[in-house]
Structures are given as structure tokens and as C-alpha cells.
Amino acid sequence: MGMARVVKVLLWLVGGFVAIFVVAAVALYLFFDPNDFREEIAGSVQNQTGRQLTIEGDISLEVFPWLAVEVGKASLGNASGFGAEPMASFEKASFSVRLLPAILRQEVVVGAADIEGLRLNLVVDKHGRSNWADLIPDESSGESSTDDNASDESDGSIDVNSIEIVDAMIRYTDEEAGETIVLDGMNLSVGRLRGDGSTVPLSAELRFDMQPGGLSGALTLKTAPAFDMESGVLRFDGLSIDGSIEGVASIPTTFKLQTDGIEVSTNDYQVSMQTVDLSMLDMRIVADVQPFSYENSIAPKASIAIDAFSPRTLMQLFDVTPPETADPSALSRVVVVATAEMTATAIELTDVTIKLDATTFTGALSIPSSDTGSYQFDLTGDSIDLARYMEPPSEGGGGADAGAAPIVIPVDLIKPLNARGKIKLARASLGNIVFENIDVGLNSSNGRMRIFPIASDFFGGNYSGDVRIDVAGAAPTLSMNEKIADVNLARLAKAMFDQENVTGTIEGSFVLTGKGSDLMAIQRNLAGNMAMELRDGSYTGTDIWYEIRRARAMLKGEPPPEAVLPAKTDFSAVRMTGVVTDGIMRSDDLFAELPFMQLTGGGKVDIPAGTVDYGVSARIFDRPEFQKYATPEELEEFTEAVIPLKITGPLASPSVKPDLEKLLRKQVEDEIKDKLKDKLKGLFD
Numbered sequence: 001m002g003m004a005r006v007v008k009v010l011l012w013l014v015g016g017f018v019a020i021f022v023v024a025a026v027a028l029y030l031f032f033d034p035n036d037f038r039e040e041i042a043g044s045v046q047n048q049t050g051r052q053l054t055i056e057g058d059i060s061l062e063v064f065p066w067l068a069v070e071v072g073k074a075s076l077g078n079a080s081g082f083g084a085e086p087m088a089s090f091e092k093a094s095f096s097v098r099l100l101p102a103i104l105r106q107e108v109v110v111g112a113a114d115i116e117g118l119r120l121n122l123v124v125d126k127h128g129r130s131n132w133a134d135l136i137p138d139e140s141s142g143e144s145s146t147d148d149n150a151s152d153e154s155d156g157s158i159d160v161n162s163i164e165i166v167d168a169m170i171r172y173t174d175e176e177a178g179e180t181i182v183l184d185g186m187n188l189s190v191g192r193l194r195g196d197g198s199t200v201p202l203s204a205e206l207r208f209d210m211q212p213g214g215l216s217g218a219l220t221l222k223t224a225p226a227f228d229m230e231s232g233v234l235r236f237d238g239l240s241i242d243g244s245i246e247g248v249a250s251i252p253t254t255f256k257l258q259t260d261g262i263e264v265s266t267n268d269y270q271v272s273m274q275t276v277d278l279s280m281l282d283m284r285i286v287a288d289v290q291p292f293s294y295e296n297s298i299a300p301k302a303s304i305a306i307d308a309f310s311p312r313t314l315m316q317l318f319d320v321t322p323p324e325t326a327d328p329s330a331l332s333r334v335v336v337v338a339t340a341e342m343t344a345t346a347i348e349l350t351d352v353t354i355k356l357d358a359t360t361f362t363g364a365l366s367i368p369s370s371d372t373g374s375y376q377f378d379l380t381g382d383s384i385d386l387a388r389y390m391e392p393p394s395e396g397g398g399g400a401d402a403g404a405a406p407i408v409i410p411v412d413l414i415k416p417l418n419a420r421g422k423i424k425l426a427r428a429s430l431g432n433i434v435f436e437n438i439d440v441g442l443n444s445s446n447g448r449m450r451i452f453p454i455a456s457d458f459f460g461g462n463y464s465g466d467v468r469i470d471v472a473g474a475a476p477t478l479s480m481n482e483k484i485a486d487v488n489l490a491r492l493a494k495a496m497f498d499q500e501n502v503t504g505t506i507e508g509s510f511v512l513t514g515k516g517s518d519l520m521a522i523q524r525n526l527a528g529n530m531a532m533e534l535r536d537g538s539y540t541g542t543d544i545w546y547e548i549r550r551a552r553a554m555l556k557g558e559p560p561p562e563a564v565l566p567a568k569t570d571f572s573a574v575r576m577t578g579v580v581t582d583g584i585m586r587s588d589d590l591f592a593e594l595p596f597m598q599l600t601g602g603g604k605v606d607i608p609a610g611t612v613d614y615g616v617s618a619r620i621f622d623r624p625e626f627q628k629y630a631t632p633e634e635l636e637e638f639t640e641a642v643i644p645l646k647i648t649g650p651l652a653s654p655s656v657k658p659d660l661e662k663l664l665r666k667q668v669e670d671e672i673k674d675k676l677k678d679k680l681k682g683l684f685d
Contacts, residue, residue, distance in 0.1 A: 034059045034060075034061045035058060035059050038055050038059070041053065041055065042054065042055065045076075049076075049134070049135060050079075050080070050134065051076050051077045051078075051079070051087070051135075052076075052077035053074065053075075053076055053077070054074060054075045054076075054077070054086075055071065055072070055073075055074045056072065056073040056074065056075075057071060057072010057073040057074060057091075057092065058070075058071075058072045059071050059072070062096075065098065066096040066097065066098055066111055067096065067097045067098075068094065068095070068096035068097075068111070069094065069095050069096070070092070070093070070094040070095075071092070071093050071094075072091075072092055073089070073090070073091050073092070073117075074089065074090060074093070075088065075089035075090075076088045076089070078121070078123075078131055079131040079132075079133075079134055081125070081129075082123055082125070082131040085121055086119070086121065087120070087121055087122075087131055087132070088118070088119065088120050088121070089117075089118075089119045090115050090116065090117050090118045090119070091116045091117030092114075092115070092116045092117065093114065093115040093116070094112065094113070094114045094115075095110070095112075095113050095114075096110065096111035096112055097109065097110055097111070098111070109159045110158075110159065110160040110161060111161050111162075112161055112162045112163075112164070113160060113162070113163045113164070114163075114164040114165075114166070115164075115165050115166070115168070116166045116167060117166070117167050117168070118165060118167075118168035118169070118170075118186075119168075119169050120168070120169070120170045120171070121171050121173075122170065122171065122172045122173070123172075123173045123175065124173070124174045124175060124176055124177075125175050125176070126175045126176050127176070128176055158193070158194065158229075159192070159193070159194050160190075160192065160193040160194075161192055162189075162190060162191060162192065163188065163189070163190035163193065164188070164189055164190075165186060165187065165188040165189075166187055167185065167186070167187065168183075168184075168186035168187075168188070169182070169183065169184040169185075169186065170182070170183045170184075170186070171183075178212065179210070179211065179212070180209075180210070180211045181208070181209070181210050181211075182208065182209045182210075183206050183207070183208050184206070184207050184208075184209075185205070185206055185207045185218075186204070186205070186206040187204065187205050187206070188202075188203075188204045189201075189202070189203050189204070190202050193227075196228065196229070197226050197227070197228035197230075197231075197233070197235075198226055199224040199225065199226040199235070199237055200224060200225050200226060201224055202221075202222070202223050202224065202225055203220070203221065203222045204220070204221040205218070205219070205220040205221070206218065206219060213247065214246075214247040215245065215246070215247040215248065216245070216246050216247055217243055217244050217245035217246055217247075217252070218243050218244060219241055219242065219243030219244075220241070220242060220243060221239075221240070221241045222238070222239075222240045223236045223237065223238060223239040223240065224236070224237040224238055225237070231265075231267070232265060232266040232267040233263060233264070233265050233266070234263070234264040234266060235261060235262070235263050235264075236261060236262040236263075237260070237261045238260060238261070239257075239258065239259050239260075239261070239262060240256070240257070240258050241255075241256070241257045241258075242254070242255065242256040242257070243255060245280075248281070249281060249317040249318050249319070250316075250317060250318060250319035251317065253280055253281055253317070254280065255278065255279065255280035255281075256278070256279045256280070257276065257277070257278045257279075258276075258277045258278075259273055259274050259275065259276045259277065260274035260275065261273070261274045262274070268293075269293050269294050269295035270291055270292070270293055270294075271291065271292055271293075271294055271300075272289075272291040273289040275287070275288050276288075276289060276302075281314060281317055282309055282310070282313050282314065282317065283306060283307070283309045283314070284306070284307040284309075285304060285305070285306050285307075286304065286305045286307075287302040287303065287304045287305075287340070288302055288303045288304075289301070289302040290302060297344060298342070299341060299342055299343055299344075300341070300342050301339065301340065301341040301342075302339070302340050302341075303338075303339050303340075304336070304337070304338055304339070304340050305336070305337050306334075306335065306336035306337075307335065308333050308334065308335045309333075309334055310331075310332050310333065310334075311331045311332070311334055312331050312332060323389075323391075324391060324392055325388060325389050325390065325391070325392065326387055326388060326389075326390050326391065326392045326393070327387075327388035327389075329357070329388075330357060330388040330389050331356075331357070331389070332357065333355070333356075333357055334354065334355065334356055334357075335353075335354070335355040336352070336353070336354050336355075337351075337352070337353045338350065338351060338352040338353070338365070339351045342369075343369075344369075345368065345369055345370070345373060346366045346367055346368045346369055346373060347366070347367045347369065348364075348365075348366050349364060349365040349366070349367070350364045351364075352364055352365055352379070354379075356384075357388070358383075358384075358385070359381055359382060359383060359384040360381065360382050361379045361380065361381040361423075362379065362380050362381075363377065363378045363379035363380050364377065364378045364379075365377045365379075368418075372418070373418065374418045374419060374420055374445070375417075375418065375419040375420075375421070376419070376420050376421050377419070377421030377422070377423070378421055378422055379421070379422075379423045379424070380423075380424045380425075381423065381424070381425045381426070382425075382426050382427070383425070383426055383427040383428070383429075384425060384427075384428050384429075385429050386428055386429065386430040387429065387430050387431050390430070391407075407518055407519045407520075408517060408518045409469065409471065409476040409478070409516075409517055409518060409519075409522075411471045411476060411517075414444065414447065414449050414469060414471045415447045415471050415472070417444045417445075417449065418444065418445045419442060419443075419444045419445075420442065420443045420444070420445075421441070421442055422439065422440065422441045422442070423438075423439075423440045423442075424438065424439055424440075425438040425440075426438075428456075431495070432494065432495035432496075432498075433495045433496060434458075434459070434495070435456040435457070435458055435463070436456060436457040436458075437456060437457045438454075438455070438456040439453060439454070439455045439456070440453075440454050441453050441454075446472060447470065447471045447472035448468070448469075448470050448471075448472055449468065449469045449470075449471075450466070450467070450468045451465075451466075451467040451468075451469075452465075452466040452467070452468075453465075453466070454466065454467065454482075458484060458487055459487045459488045459491040459492050459495070460486065460487060460488035460491065461484060461485050461486035461487035461488065461505070461506075461507070462484070462485055462486065462487075463482070463483070463484050463487075464482070464483050465480065465481065465482040465483070466480075466481040466482070467479070467480050467481075467482075468480075475515045475516060475517065476515065476516065476517060476522075477513065477514070477515050478513070478514050478515075478516075478519075478522050479512070479513045480510060480511070480512050480513075480528075481510075481511050482509070482510045483507075483508070483509045483510075484506065484507055484508050485507040486505055486507060487505065487506050487507065488505065489502055489503060489504040489505060489506045489534060489537055490502060490503045490504070490537075492506065496652075497652040497653075499652065499653065500540075501539060501540040501541045501653075502537060502538070502539050502540070503537040503538050504534050504535055504536055504537015504538065504571070505534070505535045505536060505537065506532065506533070506534050506535075507532070507533055507535075508530065508531060508532035508533065509529075509530070509531050509532075510528070510529075510530050511528045511529050511530075512526050512527065512528035512529075512530070512580060513526070513527055513528055514526040514527065514583075520608065523583050523607050523608040524582065524583045524608050525582055525583060526580050526582070526583045526607060527580055527581055527582070528579075528580050529577070529578070529579055529580065530577065530578045530580060530585055531575075531576070531577040531578075532575065532576055532577075533573065533574065533575040533576075534571065534573070534574040534575070535572070535573055535574075536571075536572055536573075537570075537571060538568050538569060538570045538571065539568065539569045539571070540566055540567065540568045541567060541568075541653065542567055542568075542569055542655070542656045543563070543564065543567040543568060543569055544569045544594065544597070544599075544618065544645070544656055545569075545594075545596075545597070546561070546563055546564065546567060547645075547656065547657055547658055548618065548620075548638070548643055548645075548658055549561045549634060551657075551658035552634070552637070552638075561631075569594065569656070570594065570595055571592055571593060571594050572593045572594070572595075573591070573592065573593040574590075574591070574592040574593075575590075575591050575592075576589055576590040576591065577589055578605070580607070583606070583607045583608045584604050584605070584606055584607070585604060585605040585607060586602070586603075586604045587602050587603065587604070587605075588601075588602035589602065590602055590603070590614060590616060592616075596620060596621050596622075597618050597619065597620050597621065598618070598619045598621075599616045599617070599618050599645065600616060600617055600619075601614060601615050601616030601617055601645075602614065602615065602616075603615055603616075603647070605651065610650055610651050610652075611648075611649065611650055611651065612647060612648065612649065612650075612651055612654050613646075613647075613648050614646070614647040614648070615644065615645070615646055615647075615659065616644075616645050616646075616647060617642050617643065617644055617645070618642070618643040618644075618645050619641070619642050619643075620638045620639060620641055620643070621639075622635070622639045643658060644658065644659035645657065645658055645659060646658075646659045
């Protein structure tokens, strides 16, 4: 049965009821005082509903030309099992109806309907039973259904001059869900209401409080509704809602929602809206909502645009201190455009464009509607300068580490994060370090975050990684499984250390784990394995062959040889593996292949301090390159000789020198051996 037909049938019933009531009212008015019938009225309600009706105030009645009823303080008892508090009460209510239209034409013409001090207490108990269910007719029973053959040609109509509700309070308690919603201070004013599609001025104001959650506030509403009984279309023209909310941000948040109109088709359960404009939290959101059905589950879809806003300002509204960044203008501008669809479990955002400062992301997002849901994303970005978002350099300079605060693992961010997705970036830079064609995956839940896969082009080669951060335990744990391959060593050294003294190709693998609240603490107890290889390059700044020749000359008391400038050591291969314990990497398999020399040895690298301490042995071969740069004496002494070297100092610029202590010791030992040989030879001559 359509909505218009239902309304017409109800009007017939109301008209008939009013006609009978009018005759009784006239008799009461002429011969009796209506206050004398309180008990009869209460008994009738008791019989019909099983509820106790208590009328404490006076009842007044007028008949011509309007049937006007005014009732003082009254209350309706609660359903069985819901306590002694009344379900509904009011301080005063009045209602007037014109008699002749109701009797002659079944037209309901209401002068005014007013109610003051309404108190409505709605409860759903722990078993899902409500205290109002027994007052609603059972639509499945034959008694409550209306005959489908009822006339659709009725002239019944409704005309209400005004409705006023003053100082109302509605409390809704869901004991099953543990939730309470209170609407109080409610005032509602409705102008002339007809069923012919003409608009009605309507205004309302109220306060609200929602628990748990501590969400409260106040709002005012203005609109001009209209209902066409024939078509079953309900309109709200010029809808405006504004107010303030407490509990969303650190300070009361004002908001304003506007739309030119909302239309509800009650016959086919469709809702359509004009453009919706919402302003709150220093943001403006404009949405074009597509028509949607409310017959079953509601799933509206809209194109939304969020005007430029400042994440820094938004953080402050939520009592979050914005991070200090190297670029003070970072995190100052975000613009969002997307198509949004609300489902039972999430808000799905597709065709997303997010502009964060100078970076643009496109793709899709899913925002869960519950605290236990998972954020999901698939985004592609153009370019981002990560250096803008890092901490600013410490005052006074003094190097990257001088006075710099340690980088803290964001436990409070990771622990509650439930997210899964991937991001692609064309380019990301951190100072002079540049990653290109980046793919990053993220999976985070229950305090465990995994960033995998991680892949990018990196200075002519590539980088891949698998990073895990576990903050579920007492101390955060960082695990890394990373690889670099075919990386241009010259470009890497220039970017990381601003040095132009090394060339070649580097590849390596790092499987490391550490615990601590910040990266410095993690470095101090880092454990795992490392492997690295350099190929076909050179190191400018140290000429290992010259240092060996200079040490020989010093030991022999000879002038130093002439240096070949610039000082440089070429290599065809350098490789090593190591075991890391407590932040110290130890290795005993260093191997380096130079043009006429091999280096082998071992030592340690202090990762937190960034220093190296290696002892190696240089074995010199009789090769053409050697002959070119050696004197006959050097050729004789160094061919197939093993010379100790020390590699020490900062990782970025280590010093490579002959180990003079070992050389002197060896020289003394050789001299002693020679003297012993001479003496032994004299004994046998």
C-alpha cells in the first residue's frame, strides 16, 4: 500500500474518531466537568495499553467553533520490567480541532498543537526488548492491517496551523550496547502544515549528550519542509544546521551544515539531496550526494571536495603538538577530492586526489566505521621531499649528530594502528639521497608493523627491503632485511657524505635486529649479519702503495719517495662479511684486490660511533704495474712480501697506513735472525 493511500485511510479513521469524540465532548461540556472523569480516562488507557495514566493537572474543554482540549501535568507509566519511572510525561498539552470540517468532510483542521515540558524515557534492555514495543500495533496481525479495498478517492486531508514543543527532553538508553543518548532543552516550532506539498517554516534547537564517548553539544535547525500526500514526497527546503560539539577536539568545535534541499520519496524509499556544504574543524567539505535508497541498508555515495586546510591547525584542535620540521611550512596545506561511499563497515573513497603541500597522491582509501576496523589504501604519488618533514637541525650546527635529539620510535602511533595498503612514488628525496620508482607495502595491527615490500631504484642500482617494527612488548623491536645492488658508489658517497673521493659499484645485504625506544638505543644492541662488496673503483685520498714505500724509507732512514698525485688507490674488488653483536660488527674475511696487491684481514666497525678499526695484510705481486712504480731495491724487498696495514678512523674517511709497530717488530726480528745466522755460521767455519 502506498504512503498516500495509508495517510488517506488514517484520515478516515481519525475523522470518524473525531466525530464520535465530538458528540461525547459536547455532552460532557454541556452536562459534566471533564475533571470528574480522570479515573475513567485512566482506566480506559490501562485497559487499552496496560499502562497507568496519571493526570495531575486540570482538564479544560471547549467545543465551538473549535474543539479545544488542554491537559495539565500528566504521565504515562512504563512497560512491565522497566522500573517505576514514567515512560512519558508533560507539564501541559493543548490541542484544538475545527468541528464542522471533521464531521462533514473528514478533514482534520487543527488550530494549534502545543506541548510543554515533554519527558520521554526510551529504553532497550539487555535482552533487546524496548519499553515502547507494546504500544506499536502488530502489523503482522489482521487486526492492524487496513483493507486494501479501502477507497483511494477520499477527500480526507490534514491542515495544522502550528505545532509548538517547548523544553522537551528525550533520553534513549540501550542497556544491551551500554549507550545513552540524551536530547534536552528541545524547542520545536512548526508553521502551518498541510498535505498538499506547500512548504512549512520549521525551526528547532536542542542540546545533546552521548555516553560513552563524552560527545555533547548544542545545535539549531532551520528548514522549510513540505509533504505531498498524493505523491508521498517529503521535502526539506533550505536546510541549515549549526551548533557546537564538545568531545571531538580539545576545545568546543563549531559546525554549520547547509543544503538547498533534501527530498524523500516515501513510496519508493528514495532520498535525493542538493549540494551539501559542511564547515567544521577549520575545514570546509562540499558533497554532491547521489540519490540512494533507505529501504534496506543505507549506502549513500557522494563526490566530495575538502578545501585547503592546515594539518598543523587540525592537530592543535585535537590537542596534538605539531612536529617541528626543517621546513616550517611543511604540513601546512592539504586538499582532498574523492568519491565517497558509505557501507556497513567503512567509508570507501575512490578516485582520490590528495595534495599534501607540494606532493599529489591519487588512488583509493577505506576508512573503517568502527574502532576495530582496518584502514586500507592504494595510493600513487609524484614526488616528495622528505627532508622538509624531518626535525630541524640543532642550534649551533656541529654536524648531523651534534646535539641532535634521537629519532624516537612512535609507539603511540604504531600500537593502535590497524592498516594495510601500498604506496607508489615516482621520486622521494632526503637531502641528496634520492629514491625513484618506489613501491612500499604496509601491514600493521596489534602493535606489529611490517613495511614490505620495499623496492626502489637507487643511484643507478636498486634497493629492496623488509622492515618490521614490533611495539607490542615492553621495548620496541626493529628488524631489517635489506639489500642494495649495482649502486653507483660515487653518487652514493656524494649524497651521503658530500665526498667525491670514491668510485665504483657497491652491493650489500643487511639482516639486523635491535631493541630500544629510539634509533640510537637500537644501534647500541644491534645484532645480525652483514655482507658487502665493492667493484671496479678507486679511493682518492690515500695511495696505499705510496704509504708502504714511505714507511720502508722511514725504517731505513732514507728520504721518502716522490709522491704520485693525486693520491689514489684503485681496486677491482673489495668484499667482506660480518657478524653484528651489541652494535659492533666483527669480520675476519676482508678481501681487497688491487692492481698488484691483495689485502686480507679483519677487524671491527662500531656502528653507533661510526668508526672502523681493521688490521690487514698486503701481499705484493710482481706485476707490470708494480715494476712501473718501484725501484730495484723495492722490487727485491717487496715482491711476495706481506706488509701489515691499519685501517682506522671514521667510516666516511678512514685512514690507511702501514702498521709501523709490526713493521719495526719484524725488522728487529729479521736483524736478530741475521745476526744469529752469522754467529752460527762462524761456529761451523
